[in-house]
Amino acid sequence: MGDVEQAVDEEILRALASTARLDILRWLKDPAGNFGRQEIGDFDVEGVCVSVIQDRAGMSQPAVSAHLKILHQAGLVTRKKIGNWHFYRRDELAIRRFLDTLSTAL
Amino acid sequence: MGDVEQAVDEEILRALASTARLDILRWLKDPAGNFGRQEIGDFDVEGVCVSVIQDRAGMSQPAVSAHLKILHQAGLVTRKKIGNWHFYRRDELAIRRFLDTLSTAL
DNA sequence: TAGGAATATTGCTATATAACTATGTTTCGA
């Protein structure tokens, strides 16, 4: 006993195997530094809304939406809906858990 | 000064975004435990040759060869040629470096 | 309640990935 088999989350690895999604994830580390102002919602409380990320990414809105969906399904970001705004934020706990698991299981 | 920007190696992330390659990489952690005997070459010294990995993976030889090429180009495994045998081994240093970088840069 | 704004979803096309079979290359041994 003692050796708990920790499986690497392959869905997360696939989510990270993308320049666009890595960029988004890193931008979300410092919203104030990486994005412009946001009309509604506090960066550090609610998160960053899609249109703001879209401006920074220079991609179509559906493309950004799809990337965020993949990041969300992988559990790397959380989602909060306020009115018609969808705010995304890094899930630091999940990210840390993934990194720890990867460190031992890889 | 101080903050050295460490870029995540996206080639490694793409290499890891594959069940087959993750399996191979983990099998290589314990060759004696995961593979049968090897006619030539010491598991822990030279590494594991392609045909042995192929038997375990249950894939065609070219498929295994392609996966090993991707792992090798990403720098996750080293390659040693002895006669007509090509031995692959984990590059533990490179793997550790990648994990460290990912931990801070993600 | 009609309209507009913010996102998600759909449909489509182009490119990347993964598997196979067939073939090429290198090396060793008879």
Add this chain to the structure above:
DNA sequence: TCGAAACATAGTTATATAGCAATATTCCTA
């Protein structure tokens, strides 16, 4: 030196991924 063994590469096909435009959905506001 001829043949077989061990891998790599090439060619092909099927599936996955990424982007776009168009459309649907939801919610606020006038």
